[in-house]
Amino acid sequence: MTETRPNAEHGNGEAQPEPSFPLVEIQDLKTWYPIRRGVLARTVGQVKAVDGVSLAVKRGETLGLVGESGCGKTTLGRTLMGLEQANEGRILFDGQNILAMKPAEKKDIRRRMQMIFQDPLTSLNPRMLVRDIVTEGMRALGMIRDSEAEDTAASLLAEVGMNRESLTRYPHEFSGGQCQRISIARAVSMRPDFMVLDEAVSALDVSVQAQVLNLFMDLQDKYGLTYLFISHNLSVVSHIADHVAVMYLGKIVEYGTVADVIGHPVHPYTQALISAVPVPGRRTQRIILKGETPSAARPPLGCAFHPRCPEAADVCRTRAPRLEISSHRLFACHMRNHDR
Ligand code: SF4
Numbered sequence: 287m288t289e290t291r292p293n294a295e296h297g298n299g300e301a302q303p304e305p306s307f308p309l310v311e312i313q314d315l316k317t318w319y320p321i322r323r324g325v326l327a328r329t330v331g332q333v334k335a336v337d338g339v340s341l342a343v344k345r346g347e348t349l350g351l352v353g354e355s356g357c358g359k360t361t362l363g364r365t366l367m368g369l370e371q372a373n374e375g376r377i378l379f380d381g382q383n384i385l386a387m388k389p390a391e392k393k394d395i396r397r398r399m400q401m402i403f404q405d406p407l408t409s410l411n412p413r414m415l416v417r418d419i420v421t422e423g424m425r426a427l428g429m430i431r432d433s434e435a436e437d438t439a440a441s442l443l444a445e446v447g448m449n450r451e452s453l454t455r456y457p458h459e460f461s462g463g464q465c466q467r468i469s470i471a472r473a474v475s476m477r478p479d480f481m482v483l484d485e486a487v488s489a490l491d492v493s494v495q496a497q498v499l500n501l502f503m504d505l506q507d508k509y510g511l512t513y514l515f516i517s518h519n520l521s522v523v524s525h526i527a528d529h530v531a532v533m534y535l536g537k538i539v540e541y542g543t544v545a546d547v548i549g550h551p552v553h554p555y556t557q558a559l560i561s562a563v564p565v566p567g568r569r570t571q572r573i574i575l576k577g578e579t580p581s582a583a584r585p586p587l588g589c590a591f592h593p594r595c596p597e598a599a600d601v602c603r604t605r606a607p608r609l610e611i612s613s614h615r616l617f618a619c620h621m622r623n624h625d626r
Contacts, residue, residue: 314338314376316334317361332583350524352523360485363484363514398480403469416468419457462494467498502526553617554573555591588602
């Protein structure tokens with residue numbers, strides 16, 4: 287990936303500031319869901335879907351967030367977007383803590399943060415014409431007049447590689463890749479700065495995946511967009527991301543540049559994930575993890591990964607490792623030397 291272009295022009299025509307501080311900063315974020323039992327619906331426990339995550343995404347960069355299904359990565363993305371309620375922590379967007387804001391104060395920030403979902407067809411209203419889908423948000427916020435909708439929609443579709451004839455058709459008339467392009471046009475219409483891409487290419491054919499990934503990268507270059515790219519697919523993440531965070535049972539276990547984390551993983555969990563990715567010419571032994579990911583309602587004591595970890599020692603069963611920094615990368619493991 288290229289570095290952020292400091293003067294990249296945004297959709298509003300304004301030059302963007304130097305990428306001196308992160309656009310998005312998450313501090314000790316917790317999203318827990320109560321487990322209720324009995325006729326009185328007493329809270330008897332918590333599902334700790336996101337459990338003390340801190341991350342930062344620099345302007346114009348893409349942070350890949352990876353992990354197995356159920357690790358909490360989608361909940362993290364949805365919490366950022368306000369679709370799930372955080373229990374604790376701070377989400378700083380452009381320096382402002384959006385969790386402490388009143389709904390009216392968040393209105394413009396919500397416009398600047400958009401999300402693309404995994405299933406493009408279900409994220410589009412089947413009863414609306416494409417023209418209305420891609421301009422609905424703009425009209426609601428008074429960004430365009432009704433008379434401008436047709437031409438605005440046509441230019442948004444052109445941005446995502448679709449023609450004007452698509453304007454008067456319904457979502458079910460398009461393929462999955464085309465529906466995802468319509469979703470992207472709708473998100474871009476709001477002139478966002480930040481987008482959460484949640485398994486945004488996972489449901490598409492492999493050939494279409496590459497086209498949509500290229501579209502995301504073109505739009506990022508053109509508008510200086512910042513992405514959180516959530517995926518279980520490390521090959522795809524290595525193609526689009528600048529940095530990668532690996533999540534396991536609600537916590538970040540490793541973080542660094544793509545070259546470091548995917549090229550030279552340190553944490554045993556990351557090593558196992560990467561060993562499962564076929565790379566032409568590479569002959570690495572596949573690391574098979576034992577068992578399933580434990581429940582986030584009852585995470586194991588000590589290191590949550592210890593029941594599956596091929597390197598677990600006694601200390602791992604009693605003491606949770608902290609995420610510590612070493613040579614610009616972070617990892618949480620007792621058995622790794624942080625000073626090397
Ligand atoms: Fe494995 Fe122990 Fe490291 Fe956890 S702390 S990843 S159990 S070696």
